[in-house]
Amino acid sequence: MTAQTSRTALVTGVAGQDGIYLARLLVDLGYRVVGTIRPDASGVRRAYLDGVETVELEQRDRAGFGALLESVRPDEVYNLAGFTSVGASWRHAETVAETNGLAVVRMLEELVAYAERHGEAPRFFQPSSSEMFGVSDQQPQTEGTPHHPRSPYAATKSFAHHLTVNYRESYGLFTATGTLYNHESPLRGSQFVTRKITRSVAEIALGRRDELTLGNLDVRRDWGFAADYARAMHLMLQLDDPQDFIIATGASRQLAEVLEVAFAAVGIDDASRYVRQDPSLMRPADVVDLYGDPTKAREQLGWAPTLGFEQIIEHMVHTDVERLRSGVEETPAYLFPA
Known part of the structure; x- marks a missing residue:
């Protein structure tokens, strides 16, 4: 620009x-x-x-x-x-x-x-x-x-x-x-499910925790x-x-797919060994699936995403691993994939 x-x-x-x-x-x-x-x-x-x-x-x-x-x-x-x-x-x-x-x-x-x-x-x-x-x-x-x-x-x-x-x-x-x-991004707050996943996966990869507890894995976003x-x-x-x-990107992915990509980013193929579901984490009324049509933004703004789903989740996991290894929680180097 x-x-x-x-x-x-x-x-x-x-x-x-x-x-x-x-x-x-x-x-x-x-x-x-x-x-x-x-x-x-x-x-x-x-x-x-x-x-x-x-x-x-x-x-x-x-x-x-x-x-x-x-x-x-x-x-x-x-x-x-x-x-x-x-x-x-x-x-x-x-x-x-x-x-x-x-x-x-x-x-x-x-x-x-x-x-x-x-x-x-x-x-x-x-x-x-x-x-x-x-x-x-x-x-x-x-x-x-x-x-x-x-x-x-x-x-x-x-x-x-x-x-x-x-x-x-x-x-x-x-x-x-x-x-x-x-x-999403590495700046997502820890209270959001994507960041909860990527931080927990990083901790599991480094031997600092044993499992991850989540609610509904079937929602799609x-x-x-x-x-x-x-x-x-x-x-x-x-x-x-x-x-x-x-x-929007125009495609929805299941939360279970976030888990698969996140664990694969640290070389773990079977995420189910580390994930436990807790019914108490279910919301009173949940929305099963949402995905948007970005046609108007593409045609009138010239806008299109630059990073795909897998790249985003992998970037978040790798950043959380680096945070834990280095002890540096915040630096501009974390904003974009290397």
Whole structure:
């Protein structure tokens, strides 16, 4: 990519997986990048945030967000902060509604107020989730597939998605949504099943644990690479007119396949010897299969994944092995395959 003219981007949740990949992309493109982190955040991944200005902001703080808009005057806003765990959303339904739903209302209201003061608001990206589709009769899902959310997390993402579209249509804001299917990397949090698998496999390979306990192995998801999805976010805000896109690979793989690839990456052919299923880890309502149709993104954004399923999982396993061997948990060298 060629460098942009001087532009400013505000990235909420900049210390998360997606925030890091996006911020580094934007810095490489010549942007000034300002990113928000939680006031109570511990162990912020500073190793990945070279060239990024960080500001403490609680996601639900409307006045704080409005003040930040005025002080930063961004050209683009990427809202990547929020509650990200589907499973944990059942235990924290009120928090996820506040963080993923009402917080977005407040941000959109502040963008409207900003436009009234300055004549134009920054372009705004809202990440939607494939979990919104829930129990869908349509495979693969497209931009027009109805939502049937099956968790508090999914319901709040659907709410925010429709709000973002409505504020675009009602107030003329440049707001775009990207419905992101599962996207992984070595920066995935340990609470997510893919990272739980790759870290555990690395520990098993190094003789530091004996088994891995999981819930439903039959679920299928469309798994991509987080850096590819960050690139799609940026492309959406470069269009002449705001639109909504599905960002996916177009293929689903069973969770059991993640296990097979992960164990094979450390030379173990039979994963079943190390895996135990625990019914208590099953969700109250699970979605069996989701995969998206990325045709619109391919045709209108020129976007396509650069890493395949096997490459992603192998990269995550090899990185976790290196973390355990070296004792270095975070370094930019882990972001992409060697």
